[in-house]
Amino acid sequence: MRQALAINREIKSRQGEADALSDIGNVEEHLGRYDDALNFARQAQTAERELLPPQIMWQSLRTAAAAESHLDRREAALADYDGAVTQIESLRAGLTKSERSSFFSNKLFVYDEYIAYLLELDRRFPAQGYDRKALEIFERKSARAVLEQIGESAAQHFRGVPAGVVAAEREAGVATDHAQSTLSDLLSTAGSDQTAIASAEQNLAAAKARVAALDASIKAQYPAYYELRHPQPLAAQCQQPSCPTIAGFQQSVLRPGELMLVYDLLEKQSALWLIDRDRVQLLPLAGSAEIARAVKTLGMHVAGLIAMLGNAGTDQLDSAAADNIPAFASDSHALYTLLVPDVAAAAIARAKNLIVVPSGALYGLAFETLVSQAPAAAPQPHYLIEDLPISYIPSASLLSVVRTSYAQAIGVPNVLLAFANPAFGADQPGDARGRSSYASLQLAAARSTLRGGPDAVVIGEADFPPLPGTATEAAAVRAALAAPAARASLITGDAATRQHVLDLNATDSLKAYQYVLFATHAVLPSQIKGLTQPAIVLAHPERGDGLLTMADVFGLSLNADFVTLSACSTGVAEGATSGEGISGLTRAFLYAGTPAISVTLWDVYDQAAPRITPSFFAGMHGEELTAAESLRQAKLAMLKSPQARFRHPYAWAPSVIFGDGNRP
16 A cells, blocks of 8 residues: 555655545554554645645545544544545435445445544543534434435435436536536646636536535425435534424423433444433443344344244144243343333333334344233233333434424324235136245245345245235225225235325325325345335236335325335344334335334234234224224234234234334
8 A cells, every 4th residue: 555655646646645545544443553544644635725626535544543442532533433434425316226235345344433433432532412412423424424325325206306306406416526526536637727627617516506406496496305305314403593402302392201322333342322302312232243143133023923833723823832831931021121221111111202222233123022021020021011101213313304304194084005015926716826935935034034134036036925914904904994895995916006106195095194004015125136226016016016015115205194114024024124124114114205114023923913913003093092092902902912923922913013013
């Protein structure tokens, strides 16, 4: 690298010199030579500021910050970490798949490193605001991840936004990137013509002015779309007029009795923020690997019972479930102690509603199944769901957006729209194929939980077994809602297509339904080759048009009080892919026009769905319970079942609520 530095200086390549300085500083920091690292990082920053590079400055700022943190230069480290994050956020979203992978691996770690440093500072210097600053950085990381999800989905249609506006925004961004790159190239080349440099500077200024004008117009005309494309994370302190703050969120968004648990799984020491109307408290937790192992261990209990479905009778399932409940309870309580320290447990005991912001492996965990009391102290496990209703949200700032956007219910003429039991593949006589395929799919689900996911397959080769029980489930939901046939549409078989959904949307018919139900499979990018976003499987995916993707959902126009993805297994895969799948679909549906959505973390037991879903809708609709409380009551009823196969969490726990589950 030092040789490269010498060569670039000799040939007078200023950009090459800046890159080499940055690389040397990074190596020096990793070797623990912090003074040298800081020296090279500062030299790189001096060169880079002159060159205006769009994607390099963050590296030297991060190197300087890391070195300063080890040298105990707090203020300088905080300033440089802030600078690095700001540089990262200046990069345009909409990257290609390969660039996106590089982005997450090479840049988002800066947020984690910064949060870990703030966690350490909060421990050393309590009550100085480092807990709130750490939460702000977590929110900023979440906001950046949203833009990457949207870019990855290649969404081109958004609710209520003309296609020309989206295209103009994209073109303006590309033009700005090109102008910036042209100027950087000229500045980095020795002997560049000054007239050309001046012209490039004018072109860049004009491109930025065009972006600013377009942003202002979009913000005024399409505020919901602007919020999606320019997410405003909660700030520890307001740095600009009307920015959302953590204190404002506590008082204006959180309701009395609500407690939010925000988790950020970090390599060495994870973070948990307790947030209610009166406090923000940062607590250290175990590292991400230890927590992920505990989540996986708990998932193995569920996977073992799932693998039996289709091959075992009810007596065998009852026996297996009864035998497994004590072991599940033991491992669940162990995970509870990892995730809920005593201070958090005391806060939960005082709360009326729990809102969880998960991260990493926690996207695959139903917190309802956590056993909050030592199993030896009670004859039956005491699950967290027995204490209070639980809902989930990808970020605190998103809850603020949802509650602002859906402050009041919108009356709609029709009650239910359900897509259930779509037709998959060629028709085959009898039900032997369905049973065999269902068993094999459940076994694949179990293996994915145990081993981290099966190899992806081509969509035409994917085996989607029929789901006849979902048609029965949808009919039961209609009955529970007491919806006459004229006010409820049940679409099944060959008619339950992606195009049917898009046609209803084109005529604004989707806006006419209070509840929307998709009772079918879902897939994640890790499961289907070439798939870059989560998708709902509708009729005949083998024909190439059966996946309702996240990008499709962004373009839907709903006025639904609630959307349900039943039997979708949106969380069956482990790790970041699962989390992105759930949060991506969630954000898309929230943007499309619903305040809350239920997803399933693993395949739903056929005999359990009719016991959960209809009573859930009945409680939410007829008894006017909140979605979270209604789902809680349905699960508590399952826990009282005399049959162990229904009392086991694998049967009652897969469905969880994302969004505003406590909406009156």
